[in-house]
Amino acid sequence: MKALKSDILWHNSTTSETQLWFMDHFRIASRATVVGEDGSPIFVGPPWSIVGASDFNGDGNADILWHNSTSHETQIWFMNNFKIAARPTVVAEDGSPIFVGPPWCIAGAGVFQPNLDLTILAQSAWRYCGKCSAMFFDGYPTKGACLSGGGHQAAGLSFLLPHSRPETPVAQESWRFCHKCNELFFDGYPDKGHCPVGSGHEAAGFNFVLPHDLGGRPVAQANWRYCGKCHAMFFDGFPTKGNCPAGGGHVAAGFNFVLPHDLHNSFVFTTPLKSGGLAALGGWVTLTIQSDGAVRWQGHAHDSGADGYDFSISVIVQTPFGHAVAVAHSGQVGGFFTPGSRDHDWDETYGGQAADFFFEFAFAEFHTNLQYSSDFGSVLTGLVDWAIKFTAGSVAGPVWNSVL
Numbered sequence: 001m002k003a004l005k006s007d008i009l010w011h012n013s014t015t016s017e018t019q020l021w022f023m024d025h026f027r028i029a030s031r032a033t034v035v036g037e038d039g040s041p042i043f044v045g046p047p048w049s050i051v052g053a054s055d056f057n058g059d060g061n062a063d064i065l066w067h068n069s070t071s072h073e074t075q076i077w078f079m080n081n082f083k084i085a086a087r088p089t090v091v092a093e094d095g096s097p098i099f100v101g102p103p104w105c106i107a108g109a110g111v112f113q114p115n116l117d118l119t120i121l122a123q124s125a126w127r128y129c130g131k132c133s134a135m136f137f138d139g140y141p142t143k144g145a146c147l148s149g150g151g152h153q154a155a156g157l158s159f160l161l162p163h164s165r166p167e168t169p170v171a172q173e174s175w176r177f178c179h180k181c182n183e184l185f186f187d188g189y190p191d192k193g194h195c196p197v198g199s200g201h202e203a204a205g206f207n208f209v210l211p212h213d214l215g216g217r218p219v220a221q222a223n224w225r226y227c228g229k230c231h232a233m234f235f236d237g238f239p240t241k242g243n244c245p246a247g248g249g250h251v252a253a254g255f256n257f258v259l260p261h262d263l264h265n266s267f268v269f270t271t272p273l274k275s276g277g278l279a280a281l282g283g284w285v286t287l288t289i290q291s292d293g294a295v296r297w298q299g300h301a302h303d304s305g306a307d308g309y310d311f312s313i314s315v316i317v318q319t320p321f322g323h324a325v326a327v328a329h330s331g332q333v334g335g336f337f338t339p340g341s342r343d344h345d346w347d348e349t350y351g352g353q354a355a356d357f358f359f360e361f362a363f364a365e366f367h368t369n370l371q372y373s374s375d376f377g378s379v380l381t382g383l384v385d386w387a388i389k390f391t392a393g394s395v396a397g398p399v400w401n402s403v404l
């Protein structure tokens with residue numbers, strides 16, 4: 001989620017003035033009295049009181065939530081900076097005003113159901129320049145400055161570059177947009193390389209954090225390299241190495257970057273259920289991560305043998321950026337000589353917190369663990385790419401982890 005700084009909302013119980021402190025970290029940058037639609041200060045007191053503040057219309061401006069202890073009306077002041085833009089009464093699903101009072105009270109306001117735009121944490125429109133081989137931002141009408149003359153010329157895939165997240169052993173930060181040439185360059189050294197426009201590159205905008213050394217993926221291209229001469233990111237997958245402002249072609253150094261492109265609406269991880277030895281338990285499991293953050297957990301278990309099984313299956317999907325989603329399921333299938341269905345199916349969907357780091361699943365590793373015991377008493381354990389053990393069956397929904 002985009003990190004926004006917060007400000008402080010005050011209310012004076014004597015004068016009924018509402019005031020905002022615009023903060024710069026812990027220091028007040030400025031303060032303003034809240035004014036009405038006509039620009040004049042507005043004074044509201046009991047039975048009205050402020051019960052919360054949050055961005056209700058998603059315009060990036062916090063709004064003020066009021067409740068009337070007598071009429072039980074709830075009202076939102078949609079704010080434009082310190083001025084009220086509108087103040088509608090909160091209505092029910094059917095559009096009629098809703099009045100709720102004790103024993104209920106509003107205990108907080110916030111974003112409980114994030115509907116994040118992927119571009120908040122990753123920027124699209126990054127392209128390969130077919131003339132100089134550098135990566136450049138193609139989101140502006142002007143195409144920067146290409147060493148081969150004129151602006152850069154986009155060719156091939158459209159990349160989506162992650163930014164504003166922690167560096168990890170497989171993702172390097174300090175990749176920046178140069179506002180002079182529109183190229184992507186590494187800003188981690190005091191020396192800013194060679195800009196086609198002259199002298200060094202100059203950073204602007206996001207701090208990109210780019211995955212590297214993860215191999216090619218269906219939705220990510222490898223062979224993007226740092227040029228040790230000009231400090232730009234260039235594509236090293238062709239025999240010719242483009243045009244480097246430091247002279248000749250670019251020269252690769254350091255990591256092999258793997259850059260995401262053409263992300264789909266979901267990432268699907270699936271594997272057959274395989275039991276070890278003589279056991280006759282089979283089937284499949286599928287974990288789907290959707291771009292809205294929801295996680296769908298499906299499976300099918302089948303017993304083709306004589307005895308039945310109790311089984312537990314757990315799967316974990318881990319991203320190289322330190323996020324993971326884990327789910328588990330327990331069930332029972334009957335055998336030829338034992339009661340119960342030979343088949344067991346499940347299909348569950350969980351609303352999710354995966355939206356914040358959806359694109360990371362382009363690089364995720366999928367691990368499963370199957371444990372099962374036979375009706376005849378023997379305990380068997382099958383192992384399929386065992387990664388992290390957690391107690392199967394004790395997990396009601398997905399487990400979300402930020403650090404694993």
Ligand SMILES: [Zn+2]
Nearest residue numbers: 129132146152
């Ligand atoms: Zn170019």
Ligand SMILES: [Zn+2]
Nearest residue numbers: 178181195201
């Ligand atoms: Zn530059």
Ligand SMILES: [Zn+2]
Nearest residue numbers: 227230244250
């Ligand atoms: Zn170069």
